[in-house]
Amino acid sequence: MxxxxxxxxxxxxxxxxxxxxxxxxxxxxxxxxxxxxxxxxxxxxxGCTPHPAPSSADRWTDEQLANARTIVTIGTERRVPEQGLVIAVATALQESRLRNLRGGDRDSIGLFQQRPSQGWGTPKQLSDPAYQTGKFYDKLLDVDGWQRMRLTEAAQAVQISAFPEAYTKHTDAATALVAGLRGDTDQGCD
CATH class of the missing domain: 1.20.5 (Single alpha-helices involved in coiled-coils or other helix-helix interfaces)
Structure with a gap:
């Protein structure tokens, strides 16, 4: 070897x-x-996958979440600052609990309870959540200094409600909904 x-x-x-x-x-x-x-x-x-609804989602119906998503999506597409999204969602919470109502006080219709007799649009137009949301943002963005106003003041400047302070109780819920839904419409997701 x-x-x-x-x-x-x-x-x-x-x-x-x-x-x-x-x-x-x-x-x-x-x-x-x-x-x-x-x-x-x-x-x-x-990062563009739908985020779950806010932690309080169990208290929202599918209709309410869909309507809130419409408000957030349209506002985001129009580059409305987050504060404006919260104002819009809080307003719809107060006016309709985020439901697309066929009627309400007097001739009020839809999410924001806008009235044909006040020039918001026709009953058919106002039954469309996207149309109502667009009209709400049109008027909000025309309010001089709305970004510096309290939520109730900005909502009142658009809606001219008999109970302007009623919007404030929806601030936390609206903020949570917007935060939970913004991921669905984030700017990087195009």
Whole structure:
């Protein structure tokens, strides 16, 4: 056994085997580079998955959440600041409990209980939550200095309610709803 080498030298690789190894290494490097480059896009898309409704979601019906989502989505599309979204949701909570009512006080209709007789639109238009929401934001954004007003003052400037202070009791719920629903309409999700 004296002449036997216990650790033989490695067999030289064939050119085909070296070429395969180089190609495999190149393909792996390209795959890693591609994964690195697209990972921010995948993470951005992951942030656009619908977030659950606020923690108090068990007290909201599907209709109420859908209407709140409409208010938040339209406001976000119009670049209304978050404070404006909260004002709109709080107003709809007070006026209709976020339900699209077919009638109400006098000739009031819909989420915001807007009145055809007061120039808000036709009964058919006012039965559409998106239309009513748009009209609410139109008027809110026309109020000079609404961003510096208390929620009740801004809502009252739009709605001209008989009970202007009633909006304030909905501030916390509106804030929670907006926070919970904003993820559905976040600006990076287009």
């Amino acid at each position: 004296a002449g036997i080498d216990r650790y033989p030298s490695p067999v030289p690789h064939s050119p085909e085997r070296c070429s395969f190894s180089v190609r495999a290494l190149f393909v792996t490097a390209v795959a890693v580079l591609v994964a690195f480059l697209i990972s921010p896009l995948v993470r951005a898309d992951a």
